[in-house]
Amino acid sequence: MSDNIEVIIRTFVAFILLWSFTCILGKQTIAQKTYHGFIASITLGTIAGNMAFNIKINSWHFVISLLIMSSIIFLLALIALRNRKARKWISGEPTVVIENGKILEHNMKKLKYTLDSLNHGLREKDIFNIEEVEVAMVEIDGSLSVLKKPHYRHITKKDLSIVTPLVEKIPVELIMDGEIVEKNLIQKQLSTDWLFQELLKRGLNVKDVCYAVMGTNGQLYFDLYNDRISKPIDQE
Known part of the structure; x- marks a missing residue:
């Protein structure tokens, strides 16, 4: 077997293994929300990368x-899930840096953690005056x-006594993509007959629809493949 073919095969195998292990370990590994998740992402990626070309x-x-x-990684995640004390050691815990408006x-x-990093983090929250902060962690x-x-x-609806459902x-x-999402219809106890009736009211066919969704207000929204826009904006 030539080196090039071996690299191609090993790359495919490395990708499949890494993808499989990531699915098993869960989304936290992707998000890197914890110490061990961060280490896991780097280590698994390094091993898989070397497997592909070394x-x-x-x-x-x-x-x-x-x-x-x-x-x-799986064992640590399981321990962290079942034991709160161990979770602090494995995953870490938040640290308060401002309390009662005072920097700790x-x-x-x-x-x-520097003051520059603190100010940068506050600016990302649209806070430019540190005197506005009660607690930061x-x-x-x-x-x-x-x-x-x-x-x-910010003023909330509760502050203004606005009643919402x-x-x-x-x-x-x-x-x-022009196909009915059967699973969602079943979960929400909606029938395909009902959906076809709604399409018929609008003179539409399933294949005409790129995306259809029932919004939070119960209203239906349909986006068609043919948007009937004569000069669509094309971002280059």
Whole structure:
């Protein structure tokens, strides 16, 4: 077998294995929300990358390495799920950097978190005056969560005594790419006959529809393949 063919085969195998292990380990590995999730993403990617092109090492060694690393990650995630104390050690915990409007320099120092980083995180929250902040904490994924002081917070519907429905419906996708999403119809106890009736009212066929959804207000929205726009805007 030539080196080029071996690299191609190993690349496909590495991708399939990495994809499979990621599906098993869950979405947290992709999001890298925890210490072990971050380490897992780097390590698994490195192993899979080497497996693809490093033909000097037996491919089975990489497979064994991927299996062992995935098992460790899965075990840590399982322990973190069932034990709160262990979860703090495995995943870490948020750290308060501003309390009662005061910067906690000691906590900042422990995190190696600079004032520049703090100001940058606040600006991302549209806060340019630190005096607006009541509490701020650095989450385990490094992001900054902020609670503003009461008089700087946005007005809510509750503040204005605006009554809204207690339960809002989740949007339901009915047609995607010209095909009926049967699973969603069944889950929401809707029939295909009802959907065909709605299409008939609008003079439409399923194949005419690119996307159809029932919104939170219960109204139907249809986007057609033929939008009847004579000069559509084309972003180059």
